[in-house]
Amino acid sequence: MLEIKDLHATVEGNEILKGITLSIKPGEVHAIMGPNGAGKSTLSAVLAGRDGYEVTQGTITFDGKDLMEMEVEERAQAGLLMGFQYPVEIPGVKNIYLLKSALNAQRAAHGLDEMPAPEFMKLIKEKIAFMKMDSSFLHRAVNEGFSGGEKKRNEILQMLVLQPKLALLDEIDSGLDIDAMKVVAEGVNSLRDENRAILMVTHYQRLLDHITPDQVHVLIDGRIAKSGDRHLAEELEARGYEWVIEEPAA
Amino acid sequence: MATEAMEQLARREYKQGFVTDIESDTVPPGLDESVIAFISQKKGEPQWMLDWRLEAYHQWLKMTSPSWAHLDYPPIDYQAISYFSAPKKPEDRPQSLDEVDPKLLETYEKLGIPLHERAALAGVAVDAVFDSVSVTTTFREKLAEVGVIFCSISEAIREYPELVRQHLGTVVPQGDNYFAALNSAVFTDGSFVYIPEGVTCPMELSTYFRINAANTGQFERTLIVCDKRAQVSYLEGCTAPQRDENQLHAAVVELVALEDAYIKYSTVQNWYPGDEDGKGGIYNFVTKRGDCRGDRSRISWTQVETGSAITWKYPSCLLRGNESKGEFYSVAVTNGRQQADTGTKMIHIGKNTSSTIVSKGIAAGKSNQSYRGLVKVSPRATGSRNFTQCDSLLIGDKCGAHTFPYQEIGNSRSTIEHEATTSKIGDDQLFYCKSRGISEEDAVSMIVNGFCKDVFQELPMEFAVEAEALLSVTLEGSVG
Numbered sequence: 001m002l003e004i005k006d007l008h009a010t011v012e013g014n015e016i017l018k019g020i021t022l023s024i025k026p027g028e029v030h031a032i033m034g035p036n037g038a039g040k041s042t043l044s045a046v047l048a049g050r051d052g053y054e055v056t057q058g059t060i061t062f063d064g065k066d067l068m069e070m071e072v073e074e075r076a077q078a079g080l081l082m083g084f085q086y087p088v089e090i091p092g093v094k095n096i097y098l099l100k101s102a103l104n105a106q107r108a109a110h111g112l113d114e115m116p117a118p119e120f121m122k123l124i125k126e127k128i129a130f131m132k133m134d135s136s137f138l139h140r141a142v143n144e145g146f147s148g149g150e151k152k153r154n155e156i157l158q159m160l161v162l163q164p165k166l167a168l169l170d171e172i173d174s175g176l177d178i179d180a181m182k183v184v185a186e187g188v189n190s191l192r193d194e195n196r197a198i199l200m201v202t203h204y205q206r207l208l209d210h211i212t213p214d215q216v217h218v219l220i221d222g223r224i225a226k227s228g229d230r231h232l233a234e235e236l237e238a239r240g241y242e243w244v245i246e247e248p249a250a
Numbered sequence: 251m252a253t254e255a256m257e258q259l260a261r262r263e264y265k266q267g268f269v270t271d272i273e274s275d276t277v278p279p280g281l282d283e284s285v286i287a288f289i290s291q292k293k294g295e296p297q298w299m300l301d302w303r304l305e306a307y308h309q310w311l312k313m314t315s316p317s318w319a320h321l322d323y324p325p326i327d328y329q330a331i332s333y334f335s336a337p338k339k340p341e342d343r344p345q346s347l348d349e350v351d352p353k354l355l356e357t358y359e360k361l362g363i364p365l366h367e368r369a370a371l372a373g374v375a376v377d378a379v380f381d382s383v384s385v386t387t388t389f390r391e392k393l394a395e396v397g398v399i400f401c402s403i404s405e406a407i408r409e410y411p412e413l414v415r416q417h418l419g420t421v422v423p424q425g426d427n428y429f430a431a432l433n434s435a436v437f438t439d440g441s442f443v444y445i446p447e448g449v450t451c452p453m454e455l456s457t458y459f460r461i462n463a464a465n466t467g468q469f470e471r472t473l474i475v476c477d478k479r480a481q482v483s484y485l486e487g488c489t490a491p492q493r494d495e496n497q498l499h500a501a502v503v504e505l506v507a508l509e510d511a512y513i514k515y516s517t518v519q520n521w522y523p524g525d526e527d528g529k530g531g532i533y534n535f536v537t538k539r540g541d542c543r544g545d546r547s548r549i550s551w552t553q554v555e556t557g558s559a560i561t562w563k564y565p566s567c568l569l570r571g572n573e574s575k576g577e578f579y580s581v582a583v584t585n586g587r588q589q590a591d592t593g594t595k596m597i598h599i600g601k602n603t604s605s606t607i608v609s610k611g612i613a614a615g616k617s618n619q620s621y622r623g624l625v626k627v628s629p630r631a632t633g634s635r636n637f638t639q640c641d642s643l644l645i646g647d648k649c650g651a652h653t654f655p656y657q658e659i660g661n662s663r664s665t666i667e668h669e670a671t672t673s674k675i676g677d678d679q680l681f682y683c684k685s686r687g688i689s690e691e692d693a694v695s696m697i698v699n700g701f702c703k704d705v706f707q708e709l710p711m712e713f714a715v716e717a718e719a720l721l722s723v724t725l726e727g728s729v730g
Contacts, residue, residue, distance in 0.1 A: 048685055051677070076687035084685075088678040092700030101696055102686035109687065141700070158686065 001026050001197050002080075002166055007058035009046050016042040018222035019058070024166070027194040031208055032201045033233065034219035035241045040201045041085075043219070044170040047199075048082040049075055063165065076102075077109035079165030083155040083172050089143040095154065096138035099124065099161050106162060127160040130190065132183050148175030156187035167191055169200045173207035185210030205237035218244050277334045283307065286435055289334050293404045293438070296411060306424035306434030313428045319591040320620040320652055323533065323560055326498055333436045333469075389453075398451055398482075399444040403471050406442035413444055417475050421504035421541040421568070429500040429535040429562075433469045437502070440471035445480035445511075454710060456485035470501040476511035478544065483514040485710065499558075500535045509544030509571065514552070516709055518717060520724075521557035523588050531559025531588070538565035542574035542603075550577040551594070552708045554717045556724045559588060564622065566595035569603035569631070576605040579708040581717070583698075583724050584617030584649070593622040593654075598631040598664070607638040610702050613649035614725055620652040629660040636665070642672040643701050645694065645725065673701075695722040 002024040009017040016039045024030050034040050046053050047060070049072040060067040062080055070078065090098070104114045115123075128135055131153050143151050152172055159167050169188065173181060188198065188211050200207065208216070208230060216232040217224045218241070226232065226244050236244070277285055286307055290300040315326070393400055399410060406414050424434040445451050476482055486503075499521070505513050515538075524531025534557075540549035551565040567576025578594040596605035609621050625636045642651035653670055675697050683693035699706070699718050706714045 050681060072681065072684040073687050073689050076685055082685050084682070088676070088682045090679050090682070090697060090700070091673065092703065093696055094700070097696065097700070098683070098686065098688075101683075101688050101692060105687040105689065105692070162686070 001063060002199070003059075003061040005059045005061075007043075007046070007060060008056045009042060010054045010056055011042060011052060015056070016222055017046070020219075020222070020224055022217065022224065024197045024199060026165075026197055027192075028215065029192065029198040029211065029213045030200070030215045030217065031213040031233065032199065032217050032219050032224075033203070033205070033236060036203070038219045039222045040203075040219055041170065042222075044082065044168060044201050047080065047168055048072065073105070074109075076162075076164075077106050081159055081162055081164035081167055083152075083159060083167065083169045085171040085174055087143050087151045087155055089141070089146075091141050091144050093142050094139055095142050096124065098142050099138075099158065102158065103161055123161065127157055130160065131157045131187055133157065149177065149180035152176055152180065152184050153187070156184050159191060160187060163191070163196075165196055167196070167198045169198065169202075171202060172200065173202055173204060181207070181210060205233045208233045220245055277332055279332045280329045281307075281331070281333055281436065285333050289436060289438060292334065293407070295404075295407055298411075298415060299407055302419070302424070303435050306431050307436075309425035310428065310431035310435055313425070313431055315428050319562055319622070320618070320654075321560055321562065321589050321591050323589075326533070328432070331468075331498060334438060392452060396449050396452060397446040398449060399442065400455055401442055403437070403440040403442045403473060406473075410442070410444070413475065414442065414473065417504070417506050418473055419504075421506060421539045422502050422537050427537060430502050430537040433471060433500045433502045433537070437469040437471035440501070441474075441484075442472070443474040443482060443484065445476045445482045447477040448479045449477075450480065451482040454483045454485055468499055470499075472501070472503040473506075474504070474513060474515070475506045476508065476513050476547075478508045479510045480508075481512040483710065484516070485713065486515070486517045497530075498533050498535070501537070503536070503538040503565075505538075505540035505549055507540065507542050507544060507547035507549050507571075507574075510546045511544060512548045512550075513540060514550045515540070515565075516713060517551075517553040517555075518709075518713060518720070519553065519555045519557050519561070520720060522559075523557050523586060524559040532557065533560045534558040534563065535560075536563040538563065539568065540566070540576070541568045542571050542576060542600075543568075544574070545571040545600070546573045547571050548575040548577075550575075550579070550708070552577075552579045552705065553581070553592075554705070554709070554713075554720070555580070555582040555590060555592060556720055558590075561588075561590040561592055563590075563592045564594055566597070567605060568597045568599065569605065569634075570599045571603075572600040573602045573604075574600055575603070577708075578605075578607045578609070579705040580609045581612070581702045581705045581721075582610070582619055582621075583612045583614075583721060584619045585615040585724055586617060587615070588617045588619075590617075590619040591622055592619070593624075595624040595626070596636060598625075598627040598634040598636070601631060602633040603631055604635040605637075607636070607640070608704050609638075609640045610705055611640075611642045611651050612645065612698060612701065612721075612725070613642065613651045614645035616648045618650045618652075620654060622654040622656075624656040624658070625666060626658040627660050627664045627666070632661050632663040634661075634664040636667065638666075638668045639704075640668070640670045641701065642670075643698065644672065644674045691722070694725055698722075698725060 004020055004022040007017050007020040008015060032040055042053060046055060055068055063078060100120060107115060133153055172184060176184060213230050216228055216230060218226040277288055283304060286303050287300060290303060422430050425431050443455060474484060505515060507513050521532035521534060542549050549567050553565065555561055565578060569576050576596050582590050582592050584590050593609060594607055607623060611619050611621055613619050621640050627634050640653055644651055651672060655668055657666060659666060675694060679697060680690055680693050684690060698721055706717055709717060
């Protein structure tokens, strides 16, 4: 589904990603871990298409298409959806309106008509209940005045509505208390199926207690220094990142 | 709906046969007493009307053009303007759509205007195909049943001289300001509305229906009088950009609300803003004022301003009756090189009067706009309240938004609240929307409409839908 080959990327002329190769297949959940400054956020930003990140070498293919040739909105319409670490506030725009516009933009891209209002409302009510959110959320402005936990739930709510093929979760666990973490994890787990993949970027192992990854990759200094199964995460939790750095790359 | 508004415009062009008092004369450019006498005579006006015009002219001569507004435009040569001209003859107008600015046509297409109406809007010499007569008749009969008068101001001066004479100039006196004085001297058309005591006008009135006076000229004059316990909602304007040969527009609108009366006045202004370099746009200098003369009367102004090269406009309320209410809801959008200096004045004179001001300014491109508002509470207007909310939204970094609030509070038993914000559509917000699959244009339009929703909800339903579409078109290409 997602094939990253020898990806190099720079920010303001500094090379941050120095040759990343990663393959994610449908049905898989991958976690990318690593110390601060290793390039985790840069990798997310490049995949999402944020300005200011320049890919200098390598390729990214999503569902057989060259991701770098796709506009930000086209990536989302094709099913690559990013859950942000710090979702931005949009005063004046109601959550429900954003959800509706996003869903209909996606449908339009696939040649479908807008979803009829009753069907849409039914869908939203179901998802919002699943995320244990109050329906008043829908009529509040996007992320405005939301607590950290509310923002993250809202990101997952959008995923549940938009049903991405590949969900990209950037530090989705930051700022969450344990109850919120459970709700968010349940939301993410409900997305898991054989046709969908999830890529989580996280600093801490605790998220992985709730969302079990198939593969864990350790990102250090712009390269994947080590890959393994979920036990690698446990080892990182126990021993820190130092030993990976000292160990010669595989 | 859009089509209705379009049809209204299409009818504007079809004037021969309805308007008998305008013939194909045009006076040479320039303004003096003889020109004013000519206009008055052409309109078949009584002597008092001519005297009133001349009085205004003499006051105007002693006045100077205001320079306090935050606007930049070359001096206007008032002797270069022709003050009376018949509508353009078909042979002087574009002969086909091929001769019309393609940008204008593109906009019509985006607003969903049917093909045959586009030509009429753009001023192409076509005969309108609508059956205007029947519409007018049905509609007039319906109004006449309840005693509502709705006609052109010229007709009102001839048919209802007492009513006009009693109210004309009582809200905006001849010498009120430079542009109002000019208008008082030379106005050629506009609307007159009278709603009798206790009557709620059975339909929303708009120039759409007032077909025989549809040539809303350069110097339009509107007078709306709502008698005791009467109510009316009046719609002005059209959401399609209108091609116009006149660069200077100086209109006057006067509203009179007696005891317990309610006047709601909604405007969508979308005059030609000029090309990308700001050439050729309309200069719109308008004086709009409502007089809440009776106790518990209420006047509400709602405006969506997206057109004109220059807008100078401050719809105001004189709250003279006790417990009277004034409201001003405004969305002003400027793009390209447009300039707007707009706002309101709420003058509290009666006791326990209240006013609400909600102003939303959106500046994009290289445009500049200012909100200028006065809240004045007289010493005897105790127990009065004002709430002002004034928000600006900037798109890009070459535009400007300014706020000039003035408050003069004459007693200590009144409550005044003022809230103001300035925000920018941030790259982060756009990126967030795009990362949800929403295109940049739709994202801008979503954010802008969210910003304006407090005002749009004050518009009559059909207008609100059009206003949203209009905003998207106006702001197209303003990002990136």
